[in-house]
Amino acid sequence: MNTAPGIIKGEQVLMIAGVPMAMDNCPVRDVLNTVSGKWSSLLLLALLDGPLRFSQLRRTVPDISQRMLTQTLKDLQRDGYITRTVYPTQPPSVEYALTQMGHSFLDVFQKLVTWSVQTQNTILAARTDYDKAAE
Amino acid sequence: MNTAPGIIKGEQVLMIAGVPMAMDNCPVRDVLNTVSGKWSSLLLLALLDGPLRFSQLRRTVPDISQRMLTQTLKDLQRDGYITRTVYPTQPPSVEYALTQMGHSFLDVFQKLVTWSVQTQNTILAARTDYDKAAE
DNA sequence: CTGCATCCCCGCCGATACTG
DNA sequence: CAGTATCGGCGGGGATGCAG
Numbered sequence: 001m002n003t004a005p006g007i008i009k010g011e012q013v014l015m016i017a018g019v020p021m022a023m024d025n026c027p028v029r030d031v032l033n034t035v036s037g038k039w040s041s042l043l044l045l046a047l048l049d050g051p052l053r054f055s056q057l058r059r060t061v062p063d064i065s066q067r068m069l070t071q072t073l074k075d076l077q078r079d080g081y082i083t084r085t086v087y088p089t090q091p092p093s094v095e096y097a098l099t100q101m102g103h104s105f106l107d108v109f110q111k112l113v114t115w116s117v118q119t120q121n122t123i124l125a126a127r128t129d130y131d132k133a134a135e
Numbered sequence: 136m137n138t139a140p141g142i143i144k145g146e147q148v149l150m151i152a153g154v155p156m157a158m159d160n161c162p163v164r165d166v167l168n169t170v171s172g173k174w175s176s177l178l179l180l181a182l183l184d185g186p187l188r189f190s191q192l193r194r195t196v197p198d199i200s201q202r203m204l205t206q207t208l209k210d211l212q213r214d215g216y217i218t219r220t221v222y223p224t225q226p227p228s229v230e231y232a233l234t235q236m237g238h239s240f241l242d243v244f245q246k247l248v249t250w251s252v253q254t255q256n257t258i259l260a261a262r263t264d265y266d267k268a269a270e
Numbered sequence: 271c272t273g274c275a276t277c278c279c280c281g282c283c284g285a286t287a288c289t290g
Numbered sequence: 291c292a293g294t295a296t297c298g299g300c301g302g303g304g305a306t307g308c309a310g
Contacts, residue, residue, distance in 0.1 A: 016195065017180040019248050023198065027251035028176070030258065036171030038303070041163065045152040054272055060151065063158065065304060070273060080261030091271045092310090101257055108250045113154050115243045116162035122236055123165065126215030173283070189292055200284060205293060226291045227290090 034079050035109070039064050039072045044081060044098065044106055051085075051097035081105060169214050170244070174199050174207045179216060179233065179241055186220075186232035216240060 014022040023029070035041060039061065046052060046060045058069060073096060076082045081102040085095045098106070149157040158164070170176060174196065181187065181195045193204060208231060211217045216237040220230045233241070 014197070016177055017183045019180060019245075020252070021177055021180070027255040027258075028248045030255070031247065031251040032171045032176070036167045041167070042151055042156055045154060045156070048152045062149070066273075067275095067305085068303065071303090078262055078265040079258050086272095089271095092273095094272065101254060101261075104254070105250065108247050110154075111246060112166065112243050113163045115240065116166045117155070119236060119239070120162040120165070123162075123214050126236075127213055130213040201293075202285085202295095203283065206283090221292095224291095227293095229292060 031105075034075055034081075035105075037072060037075070039068055040076060041109065043069075043072055043076065044102060044109070047082065047096060047098045047102070048106060051095045054094050054096070057096065076102075166240075169210055169216075170240075172207060172210070174203055175211060176244065178204075178207055178211065179237060179244070182217065182231060182233045182237070183241060186230045189229050189231070192231065211237075 014020070019028070020026055021029075035044075042061050042064075043057060046057060052060065054069070054073075057073075058064065058066070061069070064072075073082065073084070077084050077096075080099055083097050083099055085097070087093045087095065149155070154163070155161055156164075170179075177196050177199075178192060181192060187195065189204070189208075192208075193199065193201070196204070199207075208217065208219070212219050212231075215234055218232050218234055220232070222228045222230065
């Protein structure tokens, strides 16, 4: 029985507000884990206008380190957000591109971006209010 | 000039695909920082059906520790997602509730939840494919 | 050009004990 | 009931150097 609104306990799954939220097998946690990293969303947005090569991505996101660029791209590829194509040139060139899934993710993600931009001032105000109230 | 699609460099702001993405003053990074924590989204969803008290939240999200419940609620309050109301009963009771901003966030967030649920199988398949290809 | 390997720091988070 | 304080592990991410 429910001791609080929206919860189902005593089963394998933890549901909150109709959403599966158990630590394992929680779709949105899975997405957030890979996408909320420091660089993931930037790289996906950078690919919105078309495929880019490794060095082009480096220039597009200037502050990323080589290490994190490699690793983040690998994570995004592993989960199906992007593809990785090697061209056997000399020296080799590697092209990264959004998959259809990557595009559909950005459709949703950009709604969050828009909300964030519109709400930024509200958040900043709340934050300074809170800090001021705490002296 | 743009050395790659969607970037504007040499200014104070880094824009990618029309979105401000500098490390400082990036709205969506700000939102992701507070919301992508292990417990934030669960607590916000738990409050969707109405205000809850501290102990009720604890029961709704069984695995959360006292420490993280306190801290996460504080972070969410600081940024304006929720309110905290103390009732001078004996012993004291404290009620947490979504703000209007919290509700509007959940409207957007639930789109991401829906996408995640619909895409879960695609992601899992991509992941096993990738791991299998890597032997 | 496109990576991989190593070292290291720091912040998130869990466990536990204590307070008004 | 609703917190606070302290300790410690673990993992994300930066810096640097090496390799195909």
